[in-house]
Amino acid sequence: MAKVSVSTSMPVNPAKAWATASDLSRFGEWLALHEGWRGDVPSEIKTGTVLTSVVAVKGLRNRITWSVTAYDPPNGITLSGEGKAGVKALLELKLKPEGDGATGELDVEFSGPGMFGPISAAVGKTLQGDLRRSLDRLVELID
Template identity: 30%
Template sequence: MAEVTAEARIEAPAEKVWSKLTDFSVFGEWSATHTGFPKGAPTSLEQGGTFEENMKLMGFPAEVTWTVEELEPGRTLAIRGKGPMGVTVGTRYSVTPDGDGTKVRIDGEFTGAAVSLMAGKLKDSATAALNESLRKLDGLVA
């Protein structure tokens, strides 16, 4: 298993950050791993809902079928997906008001036999991608 975390403070109200975070029409503008939605971007989120995403991590393309595991509008979105080679990916986005700004945290988890072979490189690559994503999200929200 490989676990990664990135956190940033964005100088904008939590509602504005959440709005951009969950607007899948602009997902590719800030998510560093996103390359497309093969069946179209999700138009709404609901617990148990599913969607497919094309991604690229460590230079490798992957198609992931995501399921929304937890949704607390304005606060938390947790999704879990099945990727290639039996890899399971979990991503949790947390939005917390912080004075005039917002703390945003992204936690990622990768499990499966293929992960153990490259856990160190995967952690480095995923952490860099999460930090870049938060930087881009900050620019998009500002």
């Protein structure tokens, strides 16, 4: 299993960050592992919403069918997904007030056959960089 968590300070309050971060049509602008949605993207998100995307990590692509398992604007969203070859994924975005701004945190987990030992370590290392870049891009978009 590869499990990674990164966080960063944001110069805006959680509500302003949420407006960009929760806009599914903009995921490709900031979320490094998101290659695109497959099928229609709902204009409204709620717990139970199901959608499919292509995710790429370390050059490996997988189609993931996501379910929104937690939705708490402007504090966070959790997506739980299943992909090809038994891959399971979890993506959680949390926004917390911090002074005049916010702390943004991304937690991502991939598990399934083949996700252990050196492969898991390599995926985890790549995810660390991808998620750091993702939060940096998100801050640029909402700044």
